[in-house]
Every structure is written in structure tokens, then in C-alpha cells.
Amino acid sequence: MGETLAAGHSDKAADRLMFRSGWVPKSLKGILAGAALLAGLAPSMAPAATLSFEQLRAMETPPSSFGLKTCQQLWYLEQKVLAAGRICLGSERGRRAFSASLPCISDDEKILEEEVRLYLDEVRMARREKRCPAG
Known part of the structure; x- marks a missing residue:
């Protein structure tokens, strides 16, 4: 200056x-x-309705590639997105897999941004189409 x-x-x-x-x-x-x-x-x-860095990273797999993923990979992706959104994971397996994540704040997925909920819908639809076992 x-x-x-x-x-x-x-x-x-x-x-x-x-x-x-x-x-x-x-x-x-x-x-x-x-x-x-x-x-x-x-x-x-950041604008009021912005995804966190963790959420952006968790959702970097494009939905167009879900058909190429195994049931295990789709389960992991779903849990990763939920953990990044600070949703309390329902299974012991999920809690162990993401024990290093930020602490959960809610069981209710309604706290997630619409973009995240839509992404999870795509993951779950791919799991149903592959007839994957429940998590």
C-alpha cells in the first residue's frame, strides 16, 4: 500500500x-x-443454505455411476453422506465405520438440505434396483 x-x-x-x-x-x-x-x-x-465441505466431499460420486457400484459401496456412500450431514447413524456397523466423523445432531433427515436428500434418494433407489440387503 x-x-x-x-x-x-x-x-x-x-x-x-x-x-x-x-x-x-x-x-x-x-x-x-x-x-x-x-x-x-x-x-x-457462505450463503445461509450451503452444503458443508464434508457434505460436498461425501457427494462427489456422480449418480450416473451408481449402477457400477456394489451393494457394499452404495451402503458406505449412503452412510458417508448421512454422517457428513451429522445424522445419527442407526446401525452399529455405520457408527463404527464413521466414528471419526463430527458428532451427530439429529436422527431426522429433514435437517439436511434438499440437495442432500435428493442425492440420498438416488443412492437408495440404486440399492433397491440392485436388490441390496437392508443396511
């Missing part, structure tokens, strides 16, 4: 200098804010 540019320096040089002095070029502000949100570093900047 106390630094000045000599005449003839390019805009890129100005951006580098300003970045080192603490000012972030406008073109980078959105990128940096988005990265901070994904990393969970700035929750106060």
Missing part, C-alpha cells in the same frame, strides 16, 4: 505488487472467496 509504481510498468506487474502489499486484484476476489468457502475457512461468507 505504501509502495508506488514507476511509470511504464504493466498492469500485471501492478497486480503482483498490489497482491504482495495486501491488496487482492478484483479478478481474484471471487476465486479466493470460493476456495475459502470450499476449504471451510470462511463460513460467515
Whole structure:
């Protein structure tokens, strides 16, 4: 901020200098804010109805690939999404598998964002289509 540019320096040089002095070029502000949100570093900047980083990671498997998954993989995915949403898992097997997750806060899936509930519906539909045994 106390630094000045000599005449003839390019805009890129100005951006580098300003970045080192603490000012972030406008073109980078959105990128940096988005990265901070994904990393969970700035929750106060997140919109009210935003998925957590854990939920985003749990849901990174695209529904189009569910047909290629085994029953075990689909069960694990369902439990992973529930645990990331801080839903209390109903089976001892699920609790053991996700014992390192954040503590659960509810048995009711209604606390999950609609996007998460729809994703879980897709996982469960794939399990039914494969005739997987109940969890």
C-alpha cells in the first residue's frame, strides 16, 4: 500500500505488487472467496443454505455411476453422506465405520438440505434396483 509504481510498468506487474502489499486484484476476489468457502475457512461468507465441505466431499460420486457400484459401496456412500450431514447413524456397523466423523445432531433427515436428500434418494433407489440387503 505504501509502495508506488514507476511509470511504464504493466498492469500485471501492478497486480503482483498490489497482491504482495495486501491488496487482492478484483479478478481474484471471487476465486479466493470460493476456495475459502470450499476449504471451510470462511463460513460467515457462505450463503445461509450451503452444503458443508464434508457434505460436498461425501457427494462427489456422480449418480450416473451408481449402477457400477456394489451393494457394499452404495451402503458406505449412503452412510458417508448421512454422517457428513451429522445424522445419527442407526446401525452399529455405520457408527463404527464413521466414528471419526463430527458428532451427530439429529436422527431426522429433514435437517439436511434438499440437495442432500435428493442425492440420498438416488443412492437408495440404486440399492433397491440392485436388490441390496437392508443396511
